[in-house]
Amino acid sequence: MKKKIFITGSSGFIGFNLSKFLLEDDHVIHGYDGITDYYDIKMKHDRNKILKSFKKFSFTEGMLENEFLLEKTITNFKPDVIIHLAAQAGVRYSLEKPKIYLSSNINGTLNIIEQANKIKVSHLIVASSSSVYGANKKIPFHETDKTQTQMSIYAATKKSTESIAHSYSSIWKLPITMLRFFTVYGPWGRPDMALFKFTNSIINNKPIDIYNNGEMYRDFTYIDDIVKGVVSLILVPPTNEESIDKGDSLSPVAPFRIVNIGNSNKVKLLDFIDAIESCLEKKAIRNYMPMQKGDVEATWANTDLLKKLTGYSPKTNIKEGIKSFIDWYLSYYKK
Amino acid sequence: MAIIKNILITGGAGYIGSHIAEILVTNNKKIFIIDNLSTGFKKLINKKASFYNLNILTTNKLKKIITENKIDTVIHLAASLSIGVGEKYPKIYYKNNVMGTESLLKACKNSLVKNFIFSSTAAIYKDGQKIVNENSKIGPKSVYGKTKLKAEKKIIINCKKNKINFGILRYFNVCGASDSGKIGLISKGDHLFKNISSAVMTKKPLIKINGNDYNTFDGTTIRDYIHVSDLADIHFKVLQKISKLNKSITLNCGYGKGLSVKQVVNEFKKQIKKKIKINFLPRRSGDMEMIIADNKKLKKFINWKPKYNSIKRIVKSCIDWEKKFI
Numbered sequence: 315m316k317k318k319i320f321i322t323g324s325s326g327f328i329g330f331n332l333s334k335f336l337l338e339d340d341h342v343i344h345g346y347d348g349i350t351d352y353y354d355i356k357m358k359h360d361r362n363k364i365l366k367s368f369k370k371f372s373f374t375e376g377m378l379e380n381e382f383l384l385e386k387t388i389t390n391f392k393p394d395v396i397i398h399l400a401a402q403a404g405v406r407y408s409l410e411k412p413k414i415y416l417s418s419n420i421n422g423t424l425n426i427i428e429q430a431n432k433i434k435v436s437h438l439i440v441a442s443s444s445s446v447y448g449a450n451k452k453i454p455f456h457e458t459d460k461t462q463t464q465m466s467i468y469a470a471t472k473k474s475t476e477s478i479a480h481s482y483s484s485i486w487k488l489p490i491t492m493l494r495f496f497t498v499y500g501p502w503g504r505p506d507m508a509l510f511k512f513t514n515s516i517i518n519n520k521p522i523d524i525y526n527n528g529e530m531y532r533d534f535t536y537i538d539d540i541v542k543g544v545v546s547l548i549l550v551p552p553t554n555e556e557s558i559d560k561g562d563s564l565s566p567v568a569p570f571r572i573v574n575i576g577n578s579n580k581v582k583l584l585d586f587i588d589a590i591e592s593c594l595e596k597k598a599i600r601n602y603m604p605m606q607k608g609d610v611e612a613t614w615a616n617t618d619l620l621k622k623l624t625g626y627s628p629k630t631n632i633k634e635g636i637k638s639f640i641d642w643y644l645s646y647y648k649k
Numbered sequence: 650m651a652i653i654k655n656i657l658i659t660g661g662a663g664y665i666g667s668h669i670a671e672i673l674v675t676n677n678k679k680i681f682i683i684d685n686l687s688t689g690f691k692k693l694i695n696k697k698a699s700f701y702n703l704n705i706l707t708t709n710k711l712k713k714i715i716t717e718n719k720i721d722t723v724i725h726l727a728a729s730l731s732i733g734v735g736e737k738y739p740k741i742y743y744k745n746n747v748m749g750t751e752s753l754l755k756a757c758k759n760s761l762v763k764n765f766i767f768s769s770t771a772a773i774y775k776d777g778q779k780i781v782n783e784n785s786k787i788g789p790k791s792v793y794g795k796t797k798l799k800a801e802k803k804i805i806i807n808c809k810k811n812k813i814n815f816g817i818l819r820y821f822n823v824c825g826a827s828d829s830g831k832i833g834l835i836s837k838g839d840h841l842f843k844n845i846s847s848a849v850m851t852k853k854p855l856i857k858i859n860g861n862d863y864n865t866f867d868g869t870t871i872r873d874y875i876h877v878s879d880l881a882d883i884h885f886k887v888l889q890k891i892s893k894l895n896k897s898i899t900l901n902c903g904y905g906k907g908l909s910v911k912q913v914v915n916e917f918k919k920q921i922k923k924k925i926k927i928n929f930l931p932r933r934s935g936d937m938e939m940i941i942a943d944n945k946k947l948k949k950f951i952n953w954k955p956k957y958n959s960i961k962r963i964v965k966s967c968i969d970w971e972k973k974f975i
Contacts, residue, residue: 521738521741524704527704527706527707528685528703528704528707529704529707529710582702584685584686584702584703584704585702587686588686588691588702591686597687597688597836598687599734599738599741600685600687600729600741600745601738601741601744602704602706602744602745
């Protein structure tokens, strides 16, 4: 059945790719995005232009903090489902400007939850982050693991939204799924992310900074896999009458669930760089640096729950994923 | 004299490292390769080696590998090696080459390591000396040369303190590829033989030469070239010798014979039977006019007889290797 879906952050990396996928599947989408200048807004406008070419897409430019506009837009559109992806992103920037993160990620998310509750959507999906696992030593990360050691303001605000969402879900019985994304990369990726920065620097003969001397591991997850994971979860809203399987993160007191979406592969940063170099057929100038404040050494998702709920598990390997990104990068910048 | 059994090669996925690995494996040595693939390539890694994708600045991880595998010999080749990039980013070169070497030496401390071979370079000699022996004037022009010289000094001090035999090998211009056909030079850069080899594979080969107004017999610069298989063999022989004699040494590695850029181009012309267009450009800053190795010390130390020292043979091996890329 075709749905009416309200997507925040629709001009962003994940929001754009998700909106496009759903539009191609003939759903009706209303996008909401603040088009902030955290990175090149031209890229956001270019993404938006593509979405606007679909008849079933409509768009409102606005901030999450603008309660009045948000309420008006959502009341008018009357979505079945809300997917809330808008956020102030970036681990490193959160050390410089923590207050932006509180306002956008915590207050902004609260506003979305209130609206979702007011119109009683069938499912509210909210983006969280693998960074909430913080300094956890036990890998891979399970949704049911304790998450009490966030290492950055960004991670802390994401953890907070999980708590706030849970409380709303338990009080008002609002079905909410929180998604913990693991290092997403791919076409239309953000310029502040590793793959983009590395590609750009290698092409322009500039050095790349490699933190913790390359002793970093990430569960790099290709954007299409993220999109497919989100889409397949739309149809699986949590209900608190289900019996809880072992390993399910479903709350005992609320229709609330947390789901990892990752490739469930631990890739060493040096291997990731080697794959970029092989694809570009060019070597980087490497500048090895110590560990950055706020960063974690390893992330690695267990995705059994996603598989159990939807039958889907991500499978794009870094070689294919990097190639798709670089093909996009070269055509976008016409090098 | 201790037996050489377990050898660690840093930079073993590189051009020279892969040739050394090949010889050591043929001689039944167990080898371990550490390489961060910053200039190396996965496909050059010897199939019989244990490989770690690791940066040598991570001392603790190095130490673990050295201890766990009972490493008795280290061949330290890992380095940043482009003269041009080094001039632009001296700090990065200092970190990778000097601090990287320090980190490795630290990891060798209180271990079973008894022998240490280091890849140094002719670029540490002062310009204008034409033929240099190991006691000639030192005075590197380039950042790259400076970092290699600093690394040499750290090695001498540390190895003496920790009773490790060291062999410092100052390479002249390395070229050619193994007869096995499996390994050779992949990266393009400021490497003369590589640049000509890849140019002659094209329909209309064009070669750019920097400077034809040098004070040499044909106006182009003169270098002492050494085939990579001969160089790799030197590593093995020097290693056996320093271990046997419990001795440390610094050696020039070159044939002791100069070839001009034009002579090299002419040999390619002869072998591929194609016209090659030459564009002469102005001199490149930092280039020496002529540098040739006095290799008496090397010859005496290992009773060395080079096998690949004909330009014909070198050029042929370059062309054979290059054909694999088309």
